[in-house]
Amino acid sequence: MTETQDAPARGDSATLPAIELAGVVKDYQSHGETVRAVKGLDLTIGEGEFFSLLGPSGCGKTTTMRMIAGFEEPTEGEVFLHGQKVTGVPAHRRDVNMVFQSYALFPHMSVFENVAFGLRRKGVERSEITRRVGEMLEIVDLAGREKRRPGQMSGGQQQRVALARALVNRPRALLLDEPLGALDLKLRQQMQVELKRIQREVGVTFVYVTHDQGEALTMSDRIAVMNDGSLEQLGTPRDIYEHPASKFVAGFIGTSNLLSGEVAEVADGRAVLAYGPGERIVVPLREGTAVSGGQHVELTVRPEKIELHTEPPAGDGSMIRGTVSEVVYLGTSTNYQVVTSAGADVVVFTQNVNSAEDIAARGDSVWLSWDPRHSYLIGQIGATP
Amino acid sequence: MRRRLTPYLMILPAGLWLVVFFAVPLIMMASLSLQQGNLVDGFQQTFHWQNYTEGLSTYGDKVVRSLWYGLLGTVACIVIAYPVAYWIAFHAGDRKSTYLFLLLLPFFVSFILRTVSWKFVLADNGIVLGTLKGWGLLPEGFHVLQTSFAVIAGLAYNFLPFMVLPIYVALERIDYRVIEAAKDLYAGRVQAFVRVVLPLSLPGVFAGVIMTFVPISADYVNAAILGGPQNTMIGNVIQTEYFNNSNYPTASALSFTLMAILLVGIFLYARVLGTKDVLEAAGR
Ligand SMILES: Nc1ncnc2c1ncn2[C@@H]1O[C@H](COP(=O)(O)OP(=O)(O)O)[C@@H](O)[C@H]1O
Ligand SMILES: [Mg+2]
Numbered sequence: 085m086t087e088t089q090d091a092p093a094r095g096d097s098a099t100l101p102a103i104e105l106a107g108v109v110k111d112y113q114s115h116g117e118t119v120r121a122v123k124g125l126d127l128t129i130g131e132g133e134f135f136s137l138l139g140p141s142g143c144g145k146t147t148t149m150r151m152i153a154g155f156e157e158p159t160e161g162e163v164f165l166h167g168q169k170v171t172g173v174p175a176h177r178r179d180v181n182m183v184f185q186s187y188a189l190f191p192h193m194s195v196f197e198n199v200a201f202g203l204r205r206k207g208v209e210r211s212e213i214t215r216r217v218g219e220m221l222e223i224v225d226l227a228g229r230e231k232r233r234p235g236q237m238s239g240g241q242q243q244r245v246a247l248a249r250a251l252v253n254r255p256r257a258l259l260l261d262e263p264l265g266a267l268d269l270k271l272r273q274q275m276q277v278e279l280k281r282i283q284r285e286v287g288v289t290f291v292y293v294t295h296d297q298g299e300a301l302t303m304s305d306r307i308a309v310m311n312d313g314s315l316e317q318l319g320t321p322r323d324i325y326e327h328p329a330s331k332f333v334a335g336f337i338g339t340s341n342l343l344s345g346e347v348a349e350v351a352d353g354r355a356v357l358a359y360g361p362g363e364r365i366v367v368p369l370r371e372g373t374a375v376s377g378g379q380h381v382e383l384t385v386r387p388e389k390i391e392l393h394t395e396p397p398a399g400d401g402s403m404i405r406g407t408v409s410e411v412v413y414l415g416t417s418t419n420y421q422v423v424t425s426a427g428a429d430v431v432v433f434t435q436n437v438n439s440a441e442d443i444a445a446r447g448d449s450v451w452l453s454w455d456p457r458h459s460y461l462i463g464q465i466g467a468t469p
Numbered sequence: 470m471r472r473r474l475t476p477y478l479m480i481l482p483a484g485l486w487l488v489v490f491f492a493v494p495l496i497m498m499a500s501l502s503l504q505q506g507n508l509v510d511g512f513q514q515t516f517h518w519q520n521y522t523e524g525l526s527t528y529g530d531k532v533v534r535s536l537w538y539g540l541l542g543t544v545a546c547i548v549i550a551y552p553v554a555y556w557i558a559f560h561a562g563d564r565k566s567t568y569l570f571l572l573l574l575p576f577f578v579s580f581i582l583r584t585v586s587w588k589f590v591l592a593d594n595g596i597v598l599g600t601l602k603g604w605g606l607l608p609e610g611f612h613v614l615q616t617s618f619a620v621i622a623g624l625a626y627n628f629l630p631f632m633v634l635p636i637y638v639a640l641e642r643i644d645y646r647v648i649e650a651a652k653d654l655y656a657g658r659v660q661a662f663v664r665v666v667l668p669l670s671l672p673g674v675f676a677g678v679i680m681t682f683v684p685i686s687a688d689y690v691n692a693a694i695l696g697g698p699q700n701t702m703i704g705n706v707i708q709t710e711y712f713n714n715s716n717y718p719t720a721s722a723l724s725f726t727l728m729a730i731l732l733v734g735i736f737l738y739a740r741v742l743g744t745k746d747v748l749e750a751a752g753r
Binding site for chain 2: 174176188192202
């Protein structure tokens with residue numbers, strides 16, 4: 085759209101990120117108090133990316149999205165769309181479209197009119213509208229339902245009308261605020277696959293807000309994990325799952341075991357934590373982390389990375405002792421809960437590949453081991469002297 | 470068996486009430502409208518249909534004037550009520566109920582008193598006109614009372630809440646996210662209003678029209694207090710025929726004529742405007 089071109093350009097739009105937030109802060113006034121919903125957010129979202137904002141309820145996801153859409157103005161900081169500063173530009177003049185959690189379909193219009201709404205406002209020619217709406221309804225699998233009213237459709241169908249209504253305008257970015265939140269589990273999983281397919285087909289940048297970590301992991305190219313108005317971590321799903329940067333991320337995404345101990349020695353970019361005889365945890369140190377002997381540190385390790393043994397294992401990786409407190413058989417896998425000699429609760433997932441029976445039973449003494457690559461120091465290690 | 474009867478038992482009191490106080494008088498009035506006679510000799514049922522034809526030919530112009538005033542009063546109500554309802558629904562914040570209460574406050578006072586007070590306000594040398602004349606802003610002979618303007622203004626004022634409330638309810642029910650969606654889809658404030666807010670509030674306007682047009686067309690108080698002889702409405706005629714002339718058959722026949730016209734009018738109105746296609750067209 086040409087209407088949004090009134091802000092000063094930052095450079096060549098082809099190489100520019102689709103969306104950029106620079107130092108964005110949002111304060112709300114509520115009952116005479118100031119609530120800081122977003123506390124200084126810097127984000128760069130690439131062209132064609134499936135980008136998720138993930139975080140618990142109330143962490144500022146919707147607020148962030150509404151600032152991109154133009155329904156809220158940042159208290160501080162700037163929003164850029166394709167290098168154009170859009171702070172102060174009203175929603176109807178921003179070339180992004182939103183899919184609302186409640187769909188917000190126009191109840192007095194047919195499916196066709198709902199989808200055609202944006203094109204009509206932009207003054208697109210009639211025949212072109214008919215063609216594009218038809219095409220879009222085809223993509224979302226609603227061809228033949230043009231005359232229906234939103235009220236006559238199921239939740240899943242309404243969801244697809246909302247999607248078509250936004251996508252038909254070929255926005256530079258599509259903003260989706262927990263779009264699947266109102267659907268039941270089965271339909272939600274179906275729509276996750278569907279959304280991914282549609283995004284690949286139309287190649288539009290998707291900014292996807294969700295509090296469901298599974299959804300974010302399976303769908304996204306990159307995820308921004310938010311907590312209490314701030315960015316906790318930004319990375320690919322694998323990054324975030326495998327290398328959680330904070331205790332919060334480790335706990336919020338998947339199941340994670342949190343262990344702690346005192347550093348006995350630092351060598352070869354690794355820290356070694358000593359426990360009882362024969363027990364040790366080896367953690368690789370990321371670049372720039374400074375850890376010294378005697379320091380108390382915390383680390384995480386994912387349950388599926390841990391191996392369970394009844395005999396002391398060989399090798400020079402991490403190994404600690406524990407006692408099995410619970411065994412849960414789940415068919416393809418078995419979950420063990422183990423209390424370590426240091427008193428920490430650890431969960432271990434073992435795949436039931438060729439074992440006919442459980443490795444250990446409740447009350448058994450066991451050894452846990454894992455490759456040092458799979459554990460990470462968390463928290464602000466570098467900041468502590 | 471008892472379970473099937475329960476709903477009927479529940480409406481029994483209301484049903485009886487309607488039969489005794491609405492249906493019975495209605496039938497008696499219908500019968501009266503076809504009788505002949507006078508107060509001294511009594512009235513006889515003669516199926517005198519001329520009561521209708523003569524009533525209509527004598528007072529046809531008053532019927533037309535009533536409908537015309539009804540139309541103008543209703544339009545005035547819409548024009549005044551819509552912005553008020555809109556403002557309360559979207560901009561009154563936490564004070565919505567306070568403003569609605571303030572709006573209804575004058576209506577705790579009797580209908581007649583309210584209208585009489587308008588007579589004082591609009592009097593030739595009253596607060597408004599007297600002051601303006603004193604400042605030389607209006608000519609000495611200027612008057613508002615005894616004009617159709619005064620009657621229609623009074624009518625619109627007296628029936629305003631019946632327009633504001635249904636429109637308010639319709640606006641209040643609109644999901645604000647639907648309005649945001651319109652703005653997100655490139656509609657500016659005006660387009661968002663015309664394409665989304667207005668069509669979604671039309672059912673409230675339709676309800677308001679019925680609730681104001683009918684009582685305004687049948688009113689006689691405003692014409693009697695604020696109007697002059699040239700503003701006589703059919704309600705005034707019925708009142709005079711009934712209470713002053715004791716011509717019960719003609720008064721009844723005129724009442725039924727007005728009722729029939731209003732019923733047919735409402736029926737046609739509902740048929741034309743009540744359909745969803747009108748809403749759809751408005752949103753396009
Ligand atoms: N309009 C508003 N007025 C006052 N506070 C608000 C408003 N919108 C959101 N908030 C507050 O801002 C914080 C972030 O809200 P939100 O962005 O909706 O979070 P999320 O979408 O992640 O659940 C919450 O504490 C919420 O109560
Ligand atoms: Mg939210």
